[in-house]
Amino acid sequence: MRPGDLGEFRLIERLRxxxxxxxxxPGHGAVRLGIGDDAAVLAADPGREWVVTSDTLVEAxxxxxxxxxxxxxxxxxxxxxxxxxxxxxxxxxxxxVTAAVPADLEVEWLEALYQGLxxxxxxxxxxxxxxxxxxxxxxxxxxVSALGTLPAGAAVTRAGARPGDLICVTGTLGDSAAGxxxxxxxxxxxxxxxxxxxxxxHLRPRPPIRAAAGLACAGVTAMMxxxxxxxxxxxxxxxxxGVGARVLEDRLPISLRARDAAEALGVDPAEWALRGGEDxxxxxxxxxxxxxxxxxxxxxxxxxxxxxGALVAGERTLVRExxxxxxxxxxxxxxxxx
Amino acid sequence: MRPGDLGEFRLIERLRxxxxxxxxxPGHGAVRLGIGDDAAVLAADPGREWVVTSDTLVEAxxxxxxxxxxxxxxxxxxxxxxxxxxxxxxxxxxxxVTAAVPADLEVEWLEALYQGLxxxxxxxxxxxxxxxxxxxxxxxxxxVSALGTLPAGAAVTRAGARPGDLICVTGTLGDSAAGxxxxxxxxxxxxxxxxxxxxxxHLRPRPPIRAAAGLACAGVTAMMxxxxxxxxxxxxxxxxxGVGARVLEDRLPISLRARDAAEALGVDPAEWALRGGEDxxxxxxxxxxxxxxxxxxxxxxxxxxxxxGALVAGERTLVRExxxxxxxxxxxxxxxxx
Numbered sequence: 001m002r003p004g005d006l007g008e009f010r011l012i013e014r015l016r017x018x019x020x021x022x023x024x025x026p027g028h029g030a031v032r033l034g035i036g037d038d039a040a041v042l043a044a045d046p047g048r049e050w051v052v053t054s055d056t057l058v059e060a061x062x063x064x065x066x067x068x069x070x071x072x073x074x075x076x077x078x079x080x081x082x083x084x085x086x087x088x089x090x091x092x093x094x095x096x097v098t099a100a101v102p103a104d105l106e107v108e109w110l111e112a113l114y115q116g117l118x119x120x121x122x123x124x125x126x127x128x129x130x131x132x133x134x135x136x137x138x139x140x141x142x143x144v145s146a147l148g149t150l151p152a153g154a155a156v157t158r159a160g161a162r163p164g165d166l167i168c169v170t171g172t173l174g175d176s177a178a179g180x181x182x183x184x185x186x187x188x189x190x191x192x193x194x195x196x197x198x199x200x201x202h203l204r205p206r207p208p209i210r211a212a213a214g215l216a217c218a219g220v221t222a223m224m225x226x227x228x229x230x231x232x233x234x235x236x237x238x239x240x241x242g243v244g245a246r247v248l249e250d251r252l253p254i255s256l257r258a259r260d261a262a263e264a265l266g267v268d269p270a271e272w273a274l275r276g277g278e279d280x281x282x283x284x285x286x287x288x289x290x291x292x293x294x295x296x297x298x299x300x301x302x303x304x305x306x307x308x309g310a311l312v313a314g315e316r317t318l319v320r321e322x323x324x325x326x327x328x329x330x331x332x333x334x335x336x337x338x
Numbered sequence: 339m340r341p342g343d344l345g346e347f348r349l350i351e352r353l354r355x356x357x358x359x360x361x362x363x364p365g366h367g368a369v370r371l372g373i374g375d376d377a378a379v380l381a382a383d384p385g386r387e388w389v390v391t392s393d394t395l396v397e398a399x400x401x402x403x404x405x406x407x408x409x410x411x412x413x414x415x416x417x418x419x420x421x422x423x424x425x426x427x428x429x430x431x432x433x434x435v436t437a438a439v440p441a442d443l444e445v446e447w448l449e450a451l452y453q454g455l456x457x458x459x460x461x462x463x464x465x466x467x468x469x470x471x472x473x474x475x476x477x478x479x480x481x482v483s484a485l486g487t488l489p490a491g492a493a494v495t496r497a498g499a500r501p502g503d504l505i506c507v508t509g510t511l512g513d514s515a516a517g518x519x520x521x522x523x524x525x526x527x528x529x530x531x532x533x534x535x536x537x538x539x540h541l542r543p544r545p546p547i548r549a550a551a552g553l554a555c556a557g558v559t560a561m562m563x564x565x566x567x568x569x570x571x572x573x574x575x576x577x578x579x580g581v582g583a584r585v586l587e588d589r590l591p592i593s594l595r596a597r598d599a600a601e602a603l604g605v606d607p608a609e610w611a612l613r614g615g616e617d618x619x620x621x622x623x624x625x626x627x628x629x630x631x632x633x634x635x636x637x638x639x640x641x642x643x644x645x646x647g648a649l650v651a652g653e654r655t656l657v658r659e660x661x662x663x664x665x666x667x668x669x670x671x672x673x674x675x676x
Contacts, residue, residue: 040467129378145483
């Protein structure tokens with residue numbers, strides 16, 4: 001059997017079964033939360049918990065060296081991990097970086113990569129404290145692990161959402177997918193400067209982690225970062241929480257620039273918002289009574305949140321702009337498609 | 339310029355310079371110890387520190403799939419990280435595992451890998467709490483990051499050794515290199531059962547981390563794990579501590595089995611002990627007055643330590659069995675040889 005026969009999520013589930021108790025059931029030693037959320041949570045002291053996460057970027061799978069400058073790639077490799085910490089409500093403390101590179105790679109390229117890592121580390125207060133530099137037989141592969149901390153019991157998982165909670169997202173959705181689509185169409189920030197923010201959203205994401213830490217203290221019931229696209233990520237949150245969801249398409253916050261790009265490319269911008277992925281904004285749920293306190297809190301972080309629907313007892317559906325309802329589908333991208 | 343023009347250690351130094359303060363100088367935020375030791379040390383609370391480390395195994399660089407069973411590979415990938423934690427004196431809390439695998443890899447192979455990870459996790463109390471499963475364009479690449487903890491101020495670095503301290507190692511040296519040399523010569527545990535412990539030393543190392551945590555409380559001045567071979571690892575310890583070293587070749591603890599294997603293959607077993615690498619035993623230094631308390635302490639962990647020399651103010655030298663002295667050389671293996 002090949003990974004593709006199972007698909008990524010069933011593969012992970014099988015590996016989790018193989019690990020058994022060595023796979024970090026909550027309550028096992030210091031483990032408060034194991035495999036299956038944005039990050040894991042460990043505790044060894046009263047009062048404080050530790051959050052760890054890891055993400056890998058593989059050349060030709062996650063990025064192309066001819067589209068991504070090494071500075072941007074370094075930034076993004078750390079940013080996506082910082083985003084996972086933030087999605088738990090944690091504050092970053094440090095990161096480990098493993099760079100596997102072909103022996104004939106230019107050192108200057110690698111130095112530029114670490115410049116990007118360093119810029120992101122400085123921006124988010126998440127210094128690179130170690131890692132590994134190894135030879136790769138083909139292509140560049142970057143693994144970043146990040147460690148953060150939060151007060152005991154403050155971690156916001158994907159599992160706490162309840163029917164009636166509002167579904168909210170920060171920022172705009174689909175900008176990263178728009179940037180990627182433009183790159184795939186041969187456009188660049190040089191050729192199309194009006195789309196510069198879309199390229200930036202794809203190449204140099206800025207997860208709102210300080211706002212996330214604020215949200216964690218403001219009554220949100222579940223939170224995760226948007227990495228695989230709203231449809232896929234909301235499916236995971238709703239499955240972990242055991243609830244359904246109803247999302248209003250006309251509430252999806254899509255930037256004017258993304259709409260312009262969609263028109264230029266002749267595609268539907270709602271598809272980018274629903275399935276594009278890599279927005280690294282926050283998806284969170286909150287009881288209606290707690291929602292009204294959020295805009296002023298988020299304004300302090302210059303973050304805007306939008307209500308896009310509510311959790312329900314039934315299925316996950318999308319209410320289209322014409323009022324029709326369709327099932328809100330499954331993951332658009334997996335590493336090992338069945 | 340290519341990585342090979344610099345060599346691995348100068349490459350890491352250049353990347354550290356690029357990172358600047360984002361590269362975790364001690365005192366920067368929560369960072370107590372940054373790049374350059376077995377692991378990094380972070381602190382956010384009084385009384386406790388956190389230790390993080392990361393190691394990567396690359397197919398065709400670190401292992402061959404036809405020599406290493408997936409169960410053994412999984413064990414080793416976690417064991418080498420646990421070893422780094424132990425070398426700081428830390429107790430493991432959890433690990434993150436990233437497996438990058440080709441799309442046509444057998445799922446059963448991957449499950450066996452996680453069986454090995456799980457067995458090592460259970461043995462060392464270091465559950466797998468998360469990670470990533472991604473597609474690799476070629477070959478298997480495993481990155482493991484591990485997190486441990488110790489009392490504030492208890493971390494044993496490579497930098498505390500002083501002239502006059504004794505140089506000690508745990509266990510025997512060169513068994514892993516002997517096992518590898520036998521595999522390279524086409525022998526296996528099936529064909530040569532008398533060498534089974536040598537194959538096991540190479541394929542399934544058992545770092546003495548509980549003994550290491552004991553040593554950390556018993557007055558050792560510097561400690562690291564033996565991953566690259568005594569000559570290379572002692573060079574790093576002595577450079578970080580700013581001292582020289584004098585090692586007596588006839589004191590090197592070489593097992594009878596490794597001597598038998600060396601005779602069978604017509605090689606010098608002292609070379610395995612000095613340059614073989616992957617022993618995952620401990621190299622530590624201790625003032626003579628504190629040494630005598632160590633054997634009973636270590637006996638409780640069924641670990642034997644051997645004095646192999648002393649730190650001196652001058653160079654690093656090896657006293658050969660005939661009394662002649664030679665310079666104790668440089669790293670035998672780097673990922674990017676100059």
